Amino acid sequence: MTKELTTSSDLPSDETSDLTADDPQVVNTNCGFVTVLGAPNAGKSSLVNALVGTKVSIVSPKVQTTRTRVTGILAVDQDQIVFVDTPGIFRSAKRPLEQSMLDRAWQEANDGDRLLLVIDAAPSRLSDDVEHIIERLGQEGRKATLVLNKVDLVSPDKLLPLAERLDATGLFEKIFMVSAKTGSGLAELEAHLRAGLAPSPWLFPEEEVTDMPNRLLAAEITREKLFLRLHQELPYNLTVETENWQMAKDGSIRVEQVIYVTRDNHKAIVLGKGGSAIKQVGASARHELQELFARRVHLFLFVKVRENWMNDPERYRQMGLTLRS
Numbered sequence: 425m426t427k428e429l430t431t432s433s434d435l436p437s438d439e440t441s442d443l444t445a446d447d448p449q450v451v452n453t454n455c456g457f458v459t460v461l462g463a464p465n466a467g468k469s470s471l472v473n474a475l476v477g478t479k480v481s482i483v484s485p486k487v488q489t490t491r492t493r494v495t496g497i498l499a500v501d502q503d504q505i506v507f508v509d510t511p512g513i514f515r516s517a518k519r520p521l522e523q524s525m526l527d528r529a530w531q532e533a534n535d536g537d538r539l540l541l542v543i544d545a546a547p548s549r550l551s552d553d554v555e556h557i558i559e560r561l562g563q564e565g566r567k568a569t570l571v572l573n574k575v576d577l578v579s580p581d582k583l584l585p586l587a588e589r590l591d592a593t594g595l596f597e598k599i600f601m602v603s604a605k606t607g608s609g610l611a612e613l614e615a616h617l618r619a620g621l622a623p624s625p626w627l628f629p630e631e632e633v634t635d636m637p638n639r640l641l642a643a644e645i646t647r648e649k650l651f652l653r654l655h656q657e658l659p660y661n662l663t664v665e666t667e668n669w670q671m672a673k674d675g676s677i678r679v680e681q682v683i684y685v686t687r688d689n690h691k692a693i694v695l696g697k698g699g700s701a702i703k704q705v706g707a708s709a710r711h712e713l714q715e716l717f718a719r720r721v722h723l724f725l726f727v728k729v730r731e732n733w734m735n736d737p738e739r740y741r742q743m744g745l746t747l748r749s
């Protein structure tokens with residue numbers, strides 16, 4: 425797992441004089457961005473986490489869990505892949521938050537070196553959202569690698585017709601059948617992506633698994649616990665921000681976060697009877713933060729009603745999104 429740079433002793437003697445290990449001409453590493461695109465709930469974040477080998481992106485059984493660009497970085501031998509997880513794409517966004525999420529996903533689709541389209545292979549037919557993505561990629565003349573995910577839920581005789589139908593679109597240079605849950609097919613996918621990398625210096629240090637700031641990562645973890653616990657429209661009407669992040673002298677971290685909700689009754693539900701709900705969310709988020717940062721974490725959660733947060737550009741900026749004007 426070492427970063428192999430050609431040293432001057434590997435080069436013909438007459439070329440060695442001016443070259444250093446930082447010179448692009450002597451770098452023998454590979455690196456690239458892979459944008460992971462797909463409809464909501466396809467398993468994009470699960471796939472990125474499985475490929476990176478660390479949980480960098482939050483996951484829930486609900487749609488629209490991921491709201492912004494989340495990177496997961498894989499470094500193996502001389503190769504570094506920066507996976508860019510994106511919000512699930514759906515046909516029609518109604519609310520400003522949904523619009524910003526869609527803008528973000530399509531923007532990332534245009535920015536990456538390579539596109540990975542993740543489709544949930546479990547349903548018997550392609551959803552409208554998937555048809556919409558395929559249509560748009562086709563119109564834009566984009567090519568992608570197709571990942572049929574959740575194959576652990578499908579019998580092989582159903583997979584083949586689906587793969588053939590998608591292959592007929594002409595969009596996909598290669599099709600992989602994987603399960604982010606069991607890990608099946610991931611080694612082949614990884615090998616394919618690594619083989620397609622361009623020679624380039626690494627963009628991140630070897631041990632880095634994401635470029636997300638700790639504050640955002642921590643807010644996402646709390647949001648995941650809220651998504652797992654709350655139902656109906658409530659998860660979609662809240663946002664979490666880390667307001668304070670302090671390292672104490674004893675090495676522990678003090679994290680203060682605000683959960684913004686839009687209505688008083690939402691605040692009551694988030695708090696639960698006698699604060700029982702928020703206590704559980706806090707305990708579960710704190711536990712995960714402690715594992716992630718390998719130190720003691722003191723987590724303080726506050727719930728604030730801010731009716732209009734979904735029209736406040738600052739709330740979007742905190743999430744790494746832009747509110748359309």
Ligand SMILES: Nc1nc2c(ncn2[C@@H]2O[C@H](COP(=O)(O)OP(=O)(O)OP(=O)(O)O)[C@@H](O)[C@H]2O)c(=O)[nH]1
Binds near residue numbers: 485487
């Ligand atoms: N059985 C099975 N479940 C999976 C697999 N991959 C993901 N899931 C589940 O599918 C659900 C959605 O997974 P996510 O990774 O959050 O999906 P996503 O595409 O990132 O969703 P959004 O961020 O909402 O667009 C979760 O309940 C996952 O546990 C898989 O390979 N097999």
Ligand SMILES: [Mg+2]
Binds near residue numbers: 468482489490511512
């Ligand atoms: Mg996601």
